[in-house]
Amino acid sequence: MSDTTEATLAEICIVALADAFRGDGEVLCNPMGPVPVIAGRLARATFEPDLMLTDTIAYAIEGNLPLGGDPSDAVVESYMPFRTIFDQVWSGKRHVVMGAPQIDRYGNQNFAAIGDDYRKPKAQLLGMRGAPGNLINHATTYWIPTQARSFVESVDVVSGPGNDTVASLPEATGRFHEIRRVVTDLGAYDFETSDGAMRVRSLHPGVTLEQAQEASAFELTVTGEVPESRLPTDEERHLIREVFDPNGVRNGEFR
Amino acid sequence: MVGSSPGTVSNDLTHRQKRAQPKGNGVADKRMTEDEVVAELESGMTIGIGGWGSRRKPMSLVRAILRSDLTDLHIVSYGGPDIGILTAAGKCRKVTYGFVSLDSIPLEPHFRAVRQGGLLPDFMELDEGAFYLGLMAAAHRVPFYPTRAGLGSAMLSENPELRTVTSPYGDGEELVAIPAFDMDAVLLHMNRADEKGNGQFLGPDLYFDDLFAMAGAKTYMSAEKIIPTEDFLHEGPVHTLKIPRTHVDGVVEAPMGAHFTECPPDYGRDEAFQREYAATAKDPEAWAQFRADWIELESHEAYRAKLDERGQA
Numbered sequence: 001m002s003d004t005t006e007a008t009l010a011e012i013c014i015v016a017l018a019d020a021f022r023g024d025g026e027v028l029c030n031p032m033g034p035v036p037v038i039a040g041r042l043a044r045a046t047f048e049p050d051l052m053l054t055d056t057i058a059y060a061i062e063g064n065l066p067l068g069g070d071p072s073d074a075v076v077e078s079y080m081p082f083r084t085i086f087d088q089v090w091s092g093k094r095h096v097v098m099g100a101p102q103i104d105r106y107g108n109q110n111f112a113a114i115g116d117d118y119r120k121p122k123a124q125l126l127g128m129r130g131a132p133g134n135l136i137n138h139a140t141t142y143w144i145p146t147q148a149r150s151f152v153e154s155v156d157v158v159s160g161p162g163n164d165t166v167a168s169l170p171e172a173t174g175r176f177h178e179i180r181r182v183v184t185d186l187g188a189y190d191f192e193t194s195d196g197a198m199r200v201r202s203l204h205p206g207v208t209l210e211q212a213q214e215a216s217a218f219e220l221t222v223t224g225e226v227p228e229s230r231l232p233t234d235e236e237r238h239l240i241r242e243v244f245d246p247n248g249v250r251n252g253e254f255r
Numbered sequence: 256m257v258g259s260s261p262g263t264v265s266n267d268l269t270h271r272q273k274r275a276q277p278k279g280n281g282v283a284d285k286r287m288t289e290d291e292v293v294a295e296l297e298s299g300m301t302i303g304i305g306g307w308g309s310r311r312k313p314m315s316l317v318r319a320i321l322r323s324d325l326t327d328l329h330i331v332s333y334g335g336p337d338i339g340i341l342t343a344a345g346k347c348r349k350v351t352y353g354f355v356s357l358d359s360i361p362l363e364p365h366f367r368a369v370r371q372g373g374l375l376p377d378f379m380e381l382d383e384g385a386f387y388l389g390l391m392a393a394a395h396r397v398p399f400y401p402t403r404a405g406l407g408s409a410m411l412s413e414n415p416e417l418r419t420v421t422s423p424y425g426d427g428e429e430l431v432a433i434p435a436f437d438m439d440a441v442l443l444h445m446n447r448a449d450e451k452g453n454g455q456f457l458g459p460d461l462y463f464d465d466l467f468a469m470a471g472a473k474t475y476m477s478a479e480k481i482i483p484t485e486d487f488l489h490e491g492p493v494h495t496l497k498i499p500r501t502h503v504d505g506v507v508e509a510p511m512g513a514h515f516t517e518c519p520p521d522y523g524r525d526e527a528f529q530r531e532y533a534a535t536a537k538d539p540e541a542w543a544q545f546r547a548d549w550i551e552l553e554s555h556e557a558y559r560a561k562l563d564e565r566g567q568a
Contacts, residue, residue: 120373133404161407
């Protein structure tokens with residue numbers, strides 16, 4: 001799959017991630033990593049103006065801050081140190097975008113450690129970080145730059161619980177759990193299925209269903225005709241290229 | 256005092272004056288050196304370390320632990336190079352953490368090597384928000400705080416000592432009981448302090464250092480600069496005075512005390528130095544050399560002198 005003439009792969013992924021925030025209204029949009037940060041800022045600048053976003057340090061800021069831009073020039077609208085972020089998580093007014101080195105069919109995610117033995121892992125990754133609390137309290141979207149590496153049969157450690165795991169817990173426990181979207185280098189996925197399994201929502205231009213399935217260790221659910229992921233509008237392209245990421249940091253995430 | 260009844264105000268003042276009664280002829284001067292702090296610690300202790308990742312860590316105190324014979328420690332921290340250095344040097348029997356990161360280098364390479372080598376006898380990896388509740392429970396002297404964080408994740412299944420509680424109210428919801436992090440000692444680094452032990456942060460985030468201070472049976476705080484109490488409000492607004500002396504047992508003046516972690520606005524992270532530190536995780540000889548050159552120096556003054564030579568202080 002290659003870049004189209006109208007947009008690069010990174011830009012298609014950015015608008016697919018931005019679309020995950022559609023309808024969120026007034027919540028803290030908390031994306032992790034360059035591509036998700038551009039997506040969150042883009043969503044606010046276009047169709048989701050009520051989102052609140054941080055400078056990725058400790059302030060909620062207004063305006064269109066470029067990636068790596070100096071936040072001291074931005075208008076501060078609220079104070080968001082880590083303690084407030086956790087309070088925000090538990091209060092529910094938040095939608096996070098995290099990575100997922102491993103994710104399974106029902107959205108169980110692992111970014112803690114790789115290998116059979118959690119006590120002596122093959123690769124120590126981030127640790128639990130905020131995944132257990134995020135998943136059980138508010139909307140979560142995942143950004144996965146290399147689907148073939150991450151879509152696994154089963155995760156080694158569950159840091160972010162998926163739909164089947166939460167379905168096995170008491171109903172009250174799972175009432176705020178929502179995995180909104182998974183966006184990869186091949187397509188966008190959701191869980192709008194009766195059994196909570198991952199469904200192909202759209203495929204990026206040039207990607208076939210066979211290629212997407214080939215890059216997944218579990219069976220992808222397909223309901224009806226799978227549409228092509230949308231391209232950025234002219235305005236979105238301008239905002240991504242000229243405003244949010246003039247240095248092209250977005251292209252460095254695909255390795 | 257608009258809006259308060261005179262009675263309330265008077266009661267409050269009486270209470271406050273009572274609490275603030277100095278012992279003997281004045282509030283104690285709590286100044287100490289790094290080595291005096293470490294002399295109060297013992298092997299086997301649970302020690303909390305403030306800051307976050309590679310941000311405002313009490314590194315001069317961490318280095319003082321390295322040059323001591325303390326061992327078998329249980330470290331509780333929003334982990335950065337503090338956990339990296341102490342575990343790589345074999346000082347820890349256990350660490351409790353939500354993550355261990357150098358921020359600009361997301362995965363702490365020394366800690367990774369220790370975990371992947373199976374060299375850490377015990378650890379508890381928690382949701383980073385749940386970690387806040389463990390600190391708060393200890394600060395508030397209750398056995399636990401409840402949360403939904405952890406339900407359905409490996410945080411519970413991999414830590415069988417974690418228990419759940421059932422709400423005693425009509426909802427009957429099951430929640431995780433995050434146990435209080437009882438700590439024998441806590442180490443912090445602040446931008447400013449007075450000699451009585453009041454602390455001030457001037458950067459963008461306090462992290463959880465006030466809870467750490469209140470949770471420690473003993474709390475030792477280093478600071479970039481010890482200043483007269485009356486100068487605090489020239490340095491920053493009243494909201495920056497977040498560490499009250501009631502919870503501080505010792506104060507260490509340590510300019511560049513958080514180096515190489517960041518300590519804004521006094522200085523940012525020394526990224527070049529951090530890269531050098533990180534690179535030594537790949538090679539035992541390089542690590543031994545780095546320890547000799549930078550970690551096991553005889554004092555913080557010697558460290559600062561070396562930094563000056565390097566042209567980065």
